Amino acid sequence: MMNDMMPTIEETITPDIAAQIEHEEWLRVLHKWSEERERAEAWDCISQNHNNGFPLMDEREWREYQREYSDYLDSSWKD
Numbered sequence: 001m002m003n004d005m006m007p008t009i010e011e012t013i014t015p016d017i018a019a020q021i022e023h024e025e026w027l028r029v030l031h032k033w034s035e036e037r038e039r040a041e042a043w044d045c046i047s048q049n050h051n052n053g054f055p056l057m058d059e060r061e062w063r064e065y066q067r068e069y070s071d072y073l074d075s076s077w078k079d
Contacts, residue, residue, distance in 0.1 A: 023034075047056055057065065 050056065
């Protein structure tokens, strides 16, 4: 019975609080997008400087590298 009498957020929120929540959510999305964009630009710069504009590794090369590196870590001669 008590829960039926409790006001919901929609009933207690004022327009200025709703605007503040929406603004903060927009800032979080904008900040996340900005970080992703900066990371992509930095990676593009690294790729261009170190590999003449071509991707450093494609998916097949990356899987092959991981397999070879895993084999290296598992090898017995390193001990």
